[in-house]
Amino acid sequence: xxxxxxxxxxxxxxxxxxxxxxxxxxxxxxxxxxxxxxxxxxxxxxxxxxxxxxxxxxxxxxxxxxxxxxxxxxxxxxxxxxxxxxxxxxxxxxxxxxxxxxxxxxxxxxxxxxxxxxxxxxxxxxxx
Numbered sequence: 001x002x003x004x005x006x007x008x009x010x011x012x013x014x015x016x017x018x019x020x021x022x023x024x025x026x027x028x029x030x031x032x033x034x035x036x037x038x039x040x041x042x043x044x045x046x047x048x049x050x051x052x053x054x055x056x057x058x059x060x061x062x063x064x065x066x067x068x069x070x071x072x073x074x075x076x077x078x079x080x081x082x083x084x085x086x087x088x089x090x091x092x093x094x095x096x097x098x099x100x101x102x103x104x105x106x107x108x109x110x111x112x113x114x115x116x117x118x119x120x121x122x123x124x125x126x127x128x
Contacts, residue, residue: 001027002126007037007050007062008078017049020115026122034062041071046127049109049118052079052088060088063104074125075104076118080111 004026008014011032018028029045031037034057037050048066050059057065063075079085085108089099099105107121 001025002047003027003029003043003045004122005029005031005037005040005043005045005048005050007031007034007048007054007059009033009051009054013051017115017118021119021122024119034058037062038065038069041066041069041073045073047074047076047122047125049076049078052077052085053081058088060085060092060099064092067104074106074122076107076109076121077105078109078111078113082108082110 004021006014006018006028008017009032014030018030021028029040031040033054034050037048038057041048050062052059059077063077066075086096089096100108106125109118
């Protein structure tokens with residue numbers, strides 16, 4: 001069963017997203033922040049779904065650090081505030097196009113989102 005890591009500081013979002021993904025046949029684990037998510041990523045996840053704005057380590061930094069440490073799975077960033085994301089990427093010296101090119105992140109998921117659309121995105125990266 002394919003494993004997904006859901007990283008979000010909102011317990012409701014973690015619970016609802018992971019429950020739906022489990023009902024769709026995925027094995028799902030969760031982490032409450034980017035630091036804990038980064039610690040778990042070497043555990044064979046084919047995808048990570050992470051919120052942008054979190055304490056300890058945000059989703060952008062989680063994805064960048066995961067790539068530096070050899071994570072090769074899919075990465076999806078969720079945010080309800082795309083303007084803050086653009087500002088943060090610029091502060092990191094990254095363009096939105098570069099970050100979402102697949103080099104770091106595969107796609108942006110804007111909150112609120114349709115979980116069925118997220119499942120469609122995940123299916124494109126699901127190991128066969």
